[in-house]
Amino acid sequence: MTTARTNHQVRLAKRPETTATREHWNFTTEPVADPSDGGVLVQTLSLSLDPAMRGWLNDAKSYIPPVAIGEVMRAGGVGRVLASKNPAFAVGDTVYGTLGVQEYALLPQEAIQRAGLVKIDLGMGTVGQWLNVLGMPGMTGYFGLLDIGQPQPGQTVVVSAAAGAVGQTVGQLAKIKGCRAVGIAGGQAKCDWVVRELGFDACIDYKAGPGAVREGLKQHCPKGVDVYFDNVGGEILDHVLAKLARKARVIVCGAISQYNNANSMPGAGPRNYLSLLVNRARMEGMVVFDYADRFPQAIAELAGYLKDGRMQSKEDVVQGLDSFPETLNKLFAGGNFGKLVLQVAAA
Amino acid sequence: MTTARTNHQVRLAKRPETTATREHWNFTTEPVADPSDGGVLVQTLSLSLDPAMRGWLNDAKSYIPPVAIGEVMRAGGVGRVLASKNPAFAVGDTVYGTLGVQEYALLPQEAIQRAGLVKIDLGMGTVGQWLNVLGMPGMTGYFGLLDIGQPQPGQTVVVSAAAGAVGQTVGQLAKIKGCRAVGIAGGQAKCDWVVRELGFDACIDYKAGPGAVREGLKQHCPKGVDVYFDNVGGEILDHVLAKLARKARVIVCGAISQYNNANSMPGAGPRNYLSLLVNRARMEGMVVFDYADRFPQAIAELAGYLKDGRMQSKEDVVQGLDSFPETLNKLFAGGNFGKLVLQVAAA
Structure with missing residues (x-):
């Protein structure tokens, strides 16, 4: 029944030195095969486009290995089970996992766990929400803010890339x-x-001029910054370091300003890091996968906030697998309002 | 009885841009007065010379205010009470406190607490030990390592400026x-x-060539660095960041490599700070004064180790107040083997 289908895929053709453009990708097709014993075939509905993807293109040590040349580009996404020879998944199930930038993901039994394939409940949230507040970005924001940031009522939390997926959750x-x-x-x-x-108390436009971030922090964080959730690194990190409150916590979640660089270690470090000393403050890295065993409780809490209207899940949805190269770059150009989602097929 | 004495003092003449030399200091004398009601007169025995002193010469925000032009240079030291109109101190008591670079410290009642004046017991340790393992450097090493670093048995602890006062304790x-x-x-x-x-397992000579620290860490920390106690900042910090183990802790205690700079914020930050992200690691500043209420228990523990021989307290003692400018610079030239102490008078 599935053998007549054709799978359109996006594969890494060569590693970009700076921005990944169309020349760095190969568009390939192959016939869709049936799953082997223990495997499943999943149709991709929507894919999550994330800043971390840029890091996966570099041939450098990181928390997960780089995407290999010729490999289907790694991407998390929501899909629907089209065929299953695994008792844990039934045809018609909606699933989340690392499906890749392709229309169909054929997962042999041994790949199911590696892909993190889990059933999701569209009664708790839409496909878009499952890629956003209920997905990896939401989990990143939730555990980064609460576990590492430990915000106390009345404290000031600053988050960069505030309109993005992680930022909106934080x-x-x-x-x-x-x-x-x-x-x-x-x-x-x-x-x-x-x-x-999104209901933030204030938002600072970092493009508004050279002193904009410094002035904005002064105006909007008169008592200093207790928690900074850093998605961008670079100069903005330095400006926030200079405004830390006593015992502040800086969550190092990403450094999107540095990602379009083939060397995963950026050229300049945070000049103001000695503010950590003066303010007895802490800067700590977090990787969301470490919290996997607590995802269910976080999802339940966040789904509750979505239902009762205390939280919005905002997605910027772009249609069609073919637009992947340009859509990915929207992230680095700051073009997205909300979580960037590539819709491959209608739910 | 004390009015016939002359107090030799070292005062800050002007702020150094880089290294403080003799031209930045004024040597002054003044008669020694009797204490007023509630005050004490203390004769300086030995002074602690510390890297942090260089920071106090800059007109920049830090955890304590800069030394003012014309002011007696700030310094912690051990002294003996010569005259007292305060019931908490008796003539002949040995005390520790911020006595300043001078032969006699006349402390009015309101200055006693600010100077942190406390009685010390020479039965627990010598004057040198009270400036070293039992003093501020020891407290810094103790609380930085144990509270912030949280080392577990079998883990690898790296400390820079290892021969210095803090380093030897750590x-x-x-x-x-x-x-x-x-x-x-x-x-x-x-x-x-x-x-x-000092019984370290290994010590890396950072002056042994451009790759010495990287190679040394590779050789001596095969499982990575679990705790790094950073006294120096600069390139050494970057090398250690690149070798962090999972969940490592970096204690930001100082940045002696950056201190001979009139701007308290150094020119370059740690380029490899994203290693915190990859390794889910933490970098945290500590200021020893925050732990003041726990000093007595730490001193008791460390004095026990000195008594039973499990710990050595090594001091590099230089004689005479007049040598202060050159002796201070010994710290930044790395000339001292052990805690640098300026002996002003024999105990």
């Missing part, structure tokens, strides 16, 4: 936990959107 | 707690001394 969750939420984002329109649509 | 305490202790110091003679006299 800021809204900070508000729910009784904190002041200050975003940093690019462009006045996006900042307005962060305040109006 | 490495020896790491050994006592069942860890592998690896020092970083300048020069083969000093490294040999660190291993032989």
Whole structure:
């Protein structure tokens, strides 16, 4: 029944030195095969496009290995089980996992766990929400903010890339936990959107001029920054370090400003890191996969906030596998308002 | 009785841009007065010379205010009470406190607490030991290593400026707690001394060539660095960041490599800080004064190790107040083997 289908795929053709463009990708097709014993065949519905993807293109040590040349580009996504020879999955199940940038993911038994394939309940949230607040970005924001950041009511939480997937979870969750939420984002329109649509107390436009971040932090964080959730690194990190409150916590979650660089270690470090000493502050890295055993409880909590309206899940949905190269770059150009999702097939 | 004495003092004449030399100091004399009601007069026996002193010369925000132009240079020291109009101190008591670089400290009642003046027991340790393992450096090493570093038996602890006051406490305490202790110091003679006299498992000579620290860490920390106690910052910090073990802890205690700089914020940050992300590691600043209420228990523990021979307290004692400018710079030239002490008067 499935053998007549053709699988369109996006594979890594060569490693980009800076920005990945169409020449770095190969568009391939292959026939869709039936699953072997213990395996499943999943049709991709929507894929999550994330800043971390850029790091996977570099041939450098990171928390997961790079994507190999010729390999289907790694991507998490939501799909539907089309055929199953595994008792844990039934035809018609909606699943989340590392499906890759392709229309169909054929997962042999031994690949199912590696892909992190799990059934998800569309009664708890939409496909978009499962890639956003209920997905890896939401988990990253949840555990990074709460476990590493340990925000206390009344404290000031600052998050960069505030309109993105992680940022929107962090800021809204900070508000729910009784904190002041200050975003940093690019462009006045996006900042307005962060305040109006996501309910942040303020949002600083880092594109508004050389002193904009410093002045914005001064204005909106008069008592200093208690928690900084850093998605961007670079100069913005330095500005926030200079405004840390006593005993502040900096969550190192990413450094999108540095990702379009073939060397995973950036050229400049945070000049103001000695602010950690003066302020007895902490800077700590987090990788979301470490919290996998606690995802269910976090998802349940966040789904509750989505249902009762205390949290919004905002997605920026782009259609079609073929647009993948340009859509990915929207992230680095700051073009997305909300979690960037590539819709491959309608749910 | 005390009015016939003359107090020799070293005062800050002007702020150094880089290294403080003799031209940045004024040598002054003034008659020694009797204490007013509630005050004490203390004769300086020995002063602690510390890397942090260089930071106090800069007109920049730090955890304590800069020394003012014309002010007696701030210094902690051990002294003897010569005259007292305060019931908490008796003539002949040995005390520790911020006495300043001068032969006599006249402390009015309101200055006693600010100077942190406390009685010390020479039965627990010598004057030198009270400035070293039982003093601020020892407290810094103790709370930095144990509270922030949280070393577990079998883990690898690396400490820079290993032959210095803080470094010797950190490495020896790491050994006592069942860890592998690896020092970083300048020069083969000093490294040999660190291993032989202080009992470190290994010591890396950072002056041995461009790849020396990287190679040394590779050789002596095959499982990575679990705890790094950073006294120096700069390139050494970057090398250690690149070798962090999973869940490592970096204690930011100082950045002596950056201190001879009028701007308290150094020119370059740690390029490899994203190693914190990859390794889920933590970098945290500590200021010893925050632990003041726990000093007595730490001193008791460390004095026990000195008595039973499990810990050595090594001091490099230089004689005479007049040598202060050159003696201070010995720290930054790496000339000292052990805690640098300026002896002003015999005990």
